[in-house]
Amino acid sequence: MTLFEQKILDLVRKIPQGKITTYEKIALKLGNKYLVRFIGNCLAKNLHLITIPCHRVVRKDQKVGNYALGVAKKINLLQNEGIIIKRGKIVNFNKVLYDFNLN
DNA sequence: ACGACGGCCCTCG
DNA sequence: ACGAGGGCCGTCG
Numbered sequence A: 001m002t003l004f005e006q007k008i009l010d011l012v013r014k015i016p017q018g019k020i021t022t023y024e025k026i027a028l029k030l031g032n033k034y035l036v037r038f039i040g041n042c043l044a045k046n047l048h049l050i051t052i053p054c055h056r057v058v059r060k061d062q063k064v065g066n067y068a069l070g071v072a073k074k075i076n077l078l079q080n081e082g083i084i085i086k087r088g089k090i091v092n093f094n095k096v097l098y099d100f101n102l103n
Numbered sequence B: 001a002c003g004a005c006g007g008c009c010c011t012c013g
Numbered sequence C: 001a002c003g004a005g006g007g008c009c010g011t012c013g
Helices: A002-014 A025-031 A033-045 A069-079
Strands: none
Touching: A002 A025, A002 A033, A033 A069
C-alpha cells in the first residue's frame, strides 16, 4: 500500500458512525477532483481492512455508489446507522453529510 | 436519462 | 523501465 492510499484511508476512517462523505470531498481534500477515480479504485482494493468504513463514502449525486460486497450490503450498513435511503438515493443527505474541514 | 470522456495513481505486461 | 488499461466518480452534451 502506498502513502497516498494511506492518506485516503486515514480520511475515511475519520467519518463517524451515522455520517457520510462523498468521493469528491475526499478528492478535493487531497488535491484535485480527478482523484475520485483512484479513490474508488483504492477503496475497492483495500476493503479487507475492516477498520475502514468504506460504506460511508457515497456519490455526490446522492446515490450510494458502488461497493465491493454489493450495493445491497452497503445500503444495509448505512440504514443501520440511521441513514435513510429510498430508491438507491440518500434522503437525508445534507443532514448526515460529514465535512472534513470541521476539524 | 444516458453516454462519453476526463486526467488521477496504481498494477500489470 | 515504460506504456496501456482500469477503477465504489463527476461533468457536460
